[in-house]
Amino acid sequence: MKLITLYKKYGVLFILLALVVFFSFAAPMFFSVTNLFNISKQVAIMAILSVGMTFVLLTGGIELSMGSVISIGVVLISKMVTEADLPVAVSMMAAVATATVLGFIDGLIIAKIKVPPLIITLGMQIFLYGFTYTICNGKPVYGIPVSLKWIGQTYVLGIIPVSAVLMLIIILIGHFILTKTYLGRYFYAIGSNEETAKLSGINADKIRILAYTFCGCLVGVASIVMLGRIGSGQPSAGDGYEMDVLTGCVLGGVSLNGGKGNVGKAFAGILVIGVLSNGMALMGLDSFAQKMVKGVVLMMAVILDSLQFIEIRKKVKVVS
Amino acid sequence: MDKKVVLSLRNISKAYPGVQALDDVSIDFREGEVHCIIGENGAGKSTFIKMISGANVPDEGCIEYMDKVYSAMTPALSKELGICVVYQELNLAEDLSVAENLYLGKKKSRFFNAKEFEQDAQKVFDEMGVYIDCSVRVEDLSVSYMQFVEIAKSLSGNGRVIIFDEPTAPLTEDEVDKLLDLISDLKKKKYVIIYISHRLQELFRIGDRVTVLRDGKKIITDDMANVDQAKLIAYMVGREMSFEYPKRQHELGDVVLEAKGIINSKVHNVSFQVRAGEILGIGGLVGAGRSELLRAVFGADLRDAGEIYLCGKPVCINSPVEAVRLGIGFVTEDRKRTGLLLEDSIVRNISLAILKRISKSLVVNKKKEKEIAARQIGVLRIKTPSEENAAKSLSGGNQQKVVLGKWLAADCKVIFMDEPTRGVDVGAKQEIYKLMNDLARQGIAIVMVSSEMEELLGMSERVIVLHEGTKTGELSKEEFAQESVLTLASGITKSG
Numbered sequence: 001m002k003l004i005t006l007y008k009k010y011g012v013l014f015i016l017l018a019l020v021v022f023f024s025f026a027a028p029m030f031f032s033v034t035n036l037f038n039i040s041k042q043v044a045i046m047a048i049l050s051v052g053m054t055f056v057l058l059t060g061g062i063e064l065s066m067g068s069v070i071s072i073g074v075v076l077i078s079k080m081v082t083e084a085d086l087p088v089a090v091s092m093m094a095a096v097a098t099a100t101v102l103g104f105i106d107g108l109i110i111a112k113i114k115v116p117p118l119i120i121t122l123g124m125q126i127f128l129y130g131f132t133y134t135i136c137n138g139k140p141v142y143g144i145p146v147s148l149k150w151i152g153q154t155y156v157l158g159i160i161p162v163s164a165v166l167m168l169i170i171i172l173i174g175h176f177i178l179t180k181t182y183l184g185r186y187f188y189a190i191g192s193n194e195e196t197a198k199l200s201g202i203n204a205d206k207i208r209i210l211a212y213t214f215c216g217c218l219v220g221v222a223s224i225v226m227l228g229r230i231g232s233g234q235p236s237a238g239d240g241y242e243m244d245v246l247t248g249c250v251l252g253g254v255s256l257n258g259g260k261g262n263v264g265k266a267f268a269g270i271l272v273i274g275v276l277s278n279g280m281a282l283m284g285l286d287s288f289a290q291k292m293v294k295g296v297v298l299m300m301a302v303i304l305d306s307l308q309f310i311e312i313r314k315k316v317k318v319v320s
Numbered sequence: 321m322d323k324k325v326v327l328s329l330r331n332i333s334k335a336y337p338g339v340q341a342l343d344d345v346s347i348d349f350r351e352g353e354v355h356c357i358i359g360e361n362g363a364g365k366s367t368f369i370k371m372i373s374g375a376n377v378p379d380e381g382c383i384e385y386m387d388k389v390y391s392a393m394t395p396a397l398s399k400e401l402g403i404c405v406v407y408q409e410l411n412l413a414e415d416l417s418v419a420e421n422l423y424l425g426k427k428k429s430r431f432f433n434a435k436e437f438e439q440d441a442q443k444v445f446d447e448m449g450v451y452i453d454c455s456v457r458v459e460d461l462s463v464s465y466m467q468f469v470e471i472a473k474s475l476s477g478n479g480r481v482i483i484f485d486e487p488t489a490p491l492t493e494d495e496v497d498k499l500l501d502l503i504s505d506l507k508k509k510k511y512v513i514i515y516i517s518h519r520l521q522e523l524f525r526i527g528d529r530v531t532v533l534r535d536g537k538k539i540i541t542d543d544m545a546n547v548d549q550a551k552l553i554a555y556m557v558g559r560e561m562s563f564e565y566p567k568r569q570h571e572l573g574d575v576v577l578e579a580k581g582i583i584n585s586k587v588h589n590v591s592f593q594v595r596a597g598e599i600l601g602i603g604g605l606v607g608a609g610r611s612e613l614l615r616a617v618f619g620a621d622l623r624d625a626g627e628i629y630l631c632g633k634p635v636c637i638n639s640p641v642e643a644v645r646l647g648i649g650f651v652t653e654d655r656k657r658t659g660l661l662l663e664d665s666i667v668r669n670i671s672l673a674i675l676k677r678i679s680k681s682l683v684v685n686k687k688k689e690k691e692i693a694a695r696q697i698g699v700l701r702i703k704t705p706s707e708e709n710a711a712k713s714l715s716g717g718n719q720q721k722v723v724l725g726k727w728l729a730a731d732c733k734v735i736f737m738d739e740p741t742r743g744v745d746v747g748a749k750q751e752i753y754k755l756m757n758d759l760a761r762q763g764i765a766i767v768m769v770s771s772e773m774e775e776l777l778g779m780s781e782r783v784i785v786l787h788e789g790t791k792t793g794e795l796s797k798e799e800f801a802q803e804s805v806l807t808l809a810s811g812i813t814k815s816g
Contacts, residue, residue, distance in 0.1 A: 180682075180683050180684060181679070181682040181683055181684060182675040182676050182679045182682060182684050183682060185668070185675055185684065186675070188661075188664075189661060189664075189672060192661050192662075192663055192664065193657070193658075193660070193661050193662070195657060195658045196657075196658055196659060196660060196661055196672075197661075197672070198620070198639075198640055199618075199620060199640050199650055199652060199658055199659070200640070200644065200672045200673040200726065201640050201641050201643070201644025201645065201673050201730075202641070202672075203639070203641045259663070260663075
């Protein structure tokens with residue numbers, strides 16, 4: 001069981017290192033400055049989402065509608081800009097606001113009606129998927145102004161992607177909220193023992209709703225970055241993102257049972273996913289093979305997350 | 321007159337860490353008798369059931385059943401031998417029909433035949449003299465009928481011994497009559513009935529013999545005809561006050577908290593008030609609604625009715641958020657599940673209720689947090705190498721102090737303490753008593769629930785006693801006597 005303790009502390013970093021070394025040999029293109037910044041660009045969206053996911057996971061919840069919220073954000077902005085001729089800034093704000101409200105609704109239902117978060121956010125995902133395809137008739141929206149692509153495709157100092165900078169800022173904000181503010185502490189508290197938290201005068205429902213709302217807001221921001229990167233209003237833009245983000249977070253040690261983890265480690269987990277996707281693509285693995293690998297990684301991450309609780313259960317047995 | 325002994329316990333002892341739950345207990349149970357077992361909270365009644373049902377094994381002693389001697393029971397063995405327990409929390413699959421429940425887990429035939437099941441089940445109920453439709457789903461039955469199903473379950477097998485654990489608590493008066501009639505019937509059919517109840521009056525209606533347990537020891541087994549209520553209560557208490565309780569001699573202040581007519585599903589129209597510097601004890605048996613009363617006032621459980629006044633002013637407490645804001649703290653019964661964040665540090669546990677207060681525009685003032693925690697660790701003498709250690713690394717007594725520290729840090733005017741010394745060692749117990757006195761001297765009002773009679777009478781200024789959710793009486797210090805508390809707790813009111 002010592003192995004697990006070791007893994008909990010440094011496991012992600014080992015995996016990351018091993019992957020980097022492996023791909024450096026297996027795919028010669030991998031270890032180049034261009035590719036590394038390429039990875040950071042690819043990782044940026046996931047990393048922004050991982051901050052929101054971490055908030056939600058810490059409270060003991062889960063958010064599986066991220067992908068389709070990104071899709072609706074992307075399509076919404078494109079539509080508003082190209083068809084309604086609204087200013088770019090207004091459209092972007094509208095997308096963030098929509099995502100925030102959707103997060104709020106998830107949180108409200110989960111906190112007040114005690115619906116299992118897995119099911120309600122999955123339902124939200126399916127609904128939004130259908131909704132997005134309906135409003136754009138299943139077709140991508142083209143004709144996005146250059147100013148929108150700026151975030152996704154511009155480089156600071158000619159080499160650092162703007163999206164990576166934004167990602168870093170958001171991670172820092174997330175880290176600040178979790179470690180410095182009482183809100184962050186409340187997230188941990190209700191995730192590790194809701195009853196204790198409630199009896200200590202913490203409004204658990206409110207805090208939970210807040211976590212989902214924060215998360216929604218970040219998904220909205222991620223949708224702007226996404227649109228900038230792909231350059232058109234694709235209704236399929238966010239497909240499957242929630243699973244990659246979830247895998248990354250859990251791999252990084254954010255527990256599905258709540259109360260454990262932090263954004264830094266979640267980011268390390270996301271990097272593993274990013275490096276893995278990038279490396280596999282460079283090696284020329286087809287998308288089906290990639291899916292198999294990703295599925296196995298998700299299962300491994302969840303198994304490792306649960307193993308720590310088996311350890312605890314054994315301990316209790318000895319005591320009693 | 322002497323009937324055949326079917327089941328007997330021989331010199332059974334069982335110890336749990338820190339408690340001798342059963343100490344050399346021997347009891348015979350005879351064919352066709354209703355044998356009542358009574359005792360205070362913690363007298364060893366549930367451990368006793370566990371020995372017979374096989375849920376737990378004795379450290380010493382043996383169990384004799386039908387002329388065979390067993391060193392211990394297992395759940396499977398006791399079932400096979402025909403021993404069944406009708407627990408207060410019934411053990412039924414509520415989604416299944418009455419008939420299906422009766423034969424659940426009993427291999428009857430290769431295929432499931434609902435008709436056949438129902439017919440067989442009907443026979444069992446006919447024999448019991450209970451009219452019930454066996455195709456009805458159990459969840460649609462009333463509690464008393466669920467109990468009948470539970471009883472029928474044991475009769476449908478090879479049941480010989482039926483143990484009733486507080487069977488009448490959830491029943492109405494009519495239903496109680498029905499159940500007691502049924503039990504008398506079973507007695508005639510030569511079943512062995514072991515009947516455990518807090519309601520002394522019932523025992524006199526159906527009991528043949530009674531055994532009184534106290535602190536894990538058998539005090540007496542006697543024919544019901546030879547005893548009366550007062551005698552039984554005297555047997556149940558009669559405990560020596562084993563150690564000195566620290567005395568308080570300060571003046572009491574004004575009434576700080578007053579609860580009027582608190583009503584919900586577990587508490588029926590209970591009122592109490594507590595003054596600054598006073599320790600108010602709440603007595604009663606387990607399940608009498610003591611914790612529920614505190615939870616209702618604290619806003620942790622819903623209230624259907626009731627007013628709460630703080631320092632004379634009516635206040636609105638709909639959730640613990642408001643209670644804590646108003647300066648009420650709650651040291652809960654189960655510190656691990658509802659009092660602490662076990663994985664978190666001592667500091668974080670102590671600051672939990674005041675995080676918002678010590679934050680400036682969202683940011684927690686960590687320096688202040690540490691100072692406050694350090695002060696509580698000092699005042700409460702929490703023994704730990706570092707304030708950053710996880711709460712789970714502490715001993716029970718120190719964990720309890722951390723919970724207390726959380727409420728002291730929050731400057732509470734009123735502190736509810738539910739079983740404040742449960743699971744702490746004797747030394748820590750004394751310390752907690754001293755702390756409670758210090759707090760009272762500082763003018764904090766304390767409301768304490770305790771199942772330990774000595775603690776209740778030793779620490780409280782005044783005691784109110786609950787019985788099945790109703791307040792049956794209030795005792796002032798001059799009226800303190802173990803017998804009077806137990807009489808009230810058994811539901812026998814002063815007036816009669």
